[in-house]
Amino acid sequence: MNSLDRRTVLASGALALAGAATQSAPAQAQTGAKPIFSLPAITIPIVGEEGVFPVRRIYCIGRNYAAHAIERGSDPTREPPFFFQKPTDAIQNVAIGAVADHTYPSLTKNYHHEVELVAALKSGGSNISPDQALDHVYGYALGLDMTRRDLQNGMAAEKKPWEIGKSFDHAAVLGPIHPVSKTGHFTKGAISLAVNGTVRQNSDLDKMIWSVAEQIAKLSEAFELKAGDIIYSGTPENVGPVVKGDVLLCKLQGLPDMSIQIV
The missing domain is CATH 1.20.5 (Single alpha-helices involved in coiled-coils or other helix-helix interfaces)
Incomplete structure (x- = not known):
């Protein structure tokens, strides 16, 4: 050249x-x-702290108590864990000692309550081992996975995604987060929900099929978990409908009560 x-x-x-x-x-x-x-930042208050917990993603596990799995027509001895998500702006924060107004949503005539323990992550990763999973938990809260059951069932019957039954405005009701440093980890303890003073859901965290540690491990196989992720850990049996005027009282041993009124 x-x-x-x-x-x-x-x-x-x-x-x-x-x-x-x-x-x-x-x-x-x-x-x-x-x-x-x-866009507004989605955050959750933290008990005893001036700072707030920023939310990245909301994960929920389905049918994680055997009796609830049975009432939903599933065999808990054969079913591996499965998860779904809710949008972060579905969160409705409920203050301790308050009875928060909760709007009955559109499109449904069969609106259900599901009381749950919620874990909030401070860190994450992929393929986390169950032995190390709880090291990633910042704290815990009491939550309600509110569900438009008729819409969920209708979509499931047609083998279509059922986000419309789970992922709507205010569908993720949540009390404030309590740091692990103050509460320890929740592996057992009574959990219940009453409607207008009548107890409907009444169980114990030790009846979960998949523990919080196992949920984190399983989720991290499919997603890279990160700080700001929260996990609704499943609901006990006897979920049921609510109507306008009903007052729901949620209890979890070791945490303050949480209450809403359907309006």
């Missing part, structure tokens, strides 16, 4: 690099671009 040819090749290469840089500049500029509108 003579010197003229080499200069031609070098010049062509320089032009190609310059063109690539020009094309990538807008993409690079986008990283510093301002959003066209702002």
